[in-house]
């Protein structure tokens with residue numbers, strides 16, 4: 389869907405921001421551009437919708453060379469979200485969200501329906517927010533509107549530059565979760581810039597780790613955590629890679645691999661969690677002594693057994709370390 | 712919330728109004744405005760000339776400065792922007808009387824000369840505020856607009872100008888109000904207007920003539936200031952007004 393072929397970007401004849409990058413993003417894939425500040429993530433992203441010129445090499449979107457496409461037309465067909473949401477203070481939330489449909493000349497009814505649909509998708513009441521202005525919304529809400537706006541004309545490709553970077557950690561987690569749920573439904577092809585390894589591991593189908601404009605490793609989060617390709621990758625992932633990789637698994641993965649213990653009657657200190665909770669969350673609940681055992685239930689509320697610290701340890705040794 | 716600053720501002724305002732009312736009380740009881748009623752035709756002529764001076768010169772200044780300000784904030788002009796801003800700032804420090812004198816030495820005396828001088832004098836506030844307003848629009852906003860596929864003209868009219876409108880309007884208001892006051896000097900180069908009575912009054916120690924000229928000029932300036940403040944509610948987008956209010960409250 390997005391193909392980078394030997395792409396290079398040199399600013400002002402001297403700063404090599406992107407250095408001979410070749411990679412592809414398949415349709416429906418969620419790919420993270422990860423790396424330290426200044427490694428060229430934003431530049432690489434902005435060359436896709438021609439906000440930056442390409443010094444050398446070529447980028448194809450859907451088999452078409454971006455250089456040969458009409459800039460204005462192609463941008464209207466690619467969702468774009470930036471860190472400071474870039475909402476316009478002079479427009480209502482509805483106007484802000486419907487900018488691209490406006491540019492495309494949609495009729496009023498179609499725009500209204502789309503707005504209602506998108507607001508439901510991001511969990512905000514359309515009628516409550518329609519006539520409000522950006523400054524009346526919290527940072528998290530503004531960022532969600534920024535995402536809705538990028539999806540307004542239902543573009544197949546989305547470019548997102550640290551969209552949740554300015555949010556405080558608790559809100560960020562929440563918005564990330566929401567966005568993952570949305571992505572499950574809409575299945576966009578996403579190129580997403582982040583400098584946060586935890587965010588990358590949690591969100592991405594694949595991670596492209598960059599350093600000084602070059603790809604250090606392009607792989608799935610599991611692959612990268614288990615088989616870092618070089619010292620830079622291992623160092624960037626950090627020592628707590630085992631803990632980190634826990635967020636890749638849900639309780640269900642453990643159940644399938646090991647099964648659960650049957651609940652012991654004499655243990656009082658228990659708590660219920662659902663089977664699709666991430667193992668990282670479950671582990672931290674146990675470590676924080678919120679409970680000695682976690683009772684696992686499924687969507688229907690049916691009990692499956694209980695999860696203990698020992699079980700998680702066994703799972704780590706078998707699945708994570710051993711893999 | 713009532714804080715001490717607001718209370719002080721309130722007291723100052725009430726005091727000022729009390730002084731104004733006291734002044735008018737005095738002026739009316741001393742028949743200071745009699746000249747207006749005794750010579751209504753002359754008054755009408757002077758007032759009309761004064762308004763003409765202002766409307767033509769300020770109007771032309773807005774028609775020049777607004778497009779100029781937009782033009783030099785475009786990317787392809789960026790490099791020369793500092794030059795123009797500096798010239799504009801320098802120009803602002805030249806006294807209005809000097810502008811009049813300069814215009815007279817080139818164009819002789821009369822109303823057209825006064826209009827040219829007032830025009831030059833009004834260019835700068837509008838230009839400065841147009842540039843400042845457009846420069847204050849966050850680059851992220853313009854980037855988002857561009858990234859969504861707006862054309863440069865769409866970005867200008869849908870994003871930049873609406874978000875700069877408050878600043879631009881303030882510049883126009885300043886220019887017009889200053890212009891009305893400065894137009895009184897037009898008399899000095901034979902440009903007519905209410906300055907005729909003001910300066911005659913000064914020369915003859917005739918308070919009646921002086922005040923019959925000065926008060927209408929003041930009222931005109933206050934009225935125009937008031938109108939432009941009202942215009943803000945029509946021309947500045949509601950979202951921007953509410954956002955500014957939310958910050959200052």
Ligand SMILES: Nc1ncnc2c1ncn2[C@@H]1O[C@H](COP(=O)(O)OP(=O)(O)O)[C@@H](O)[C@H]1O
Pocket residue numbers: 399400403404405423424425426427428429430431432
């Ligand atoms: N417009 C520009 N002009 C010159 N250099 C730039 C420009 N934008 C970015 N750079 C440089 O290119 C490199 C990569 O920048 P960027 O893509 O923004 O990195 P990241 O998004 O990973 O932080 C940095 O060294 C940065 O200073």
Ligand SMILES: [Mg+2]
Pocket residue numbers: 429430431581
């Ligand atoms: Mg960046």
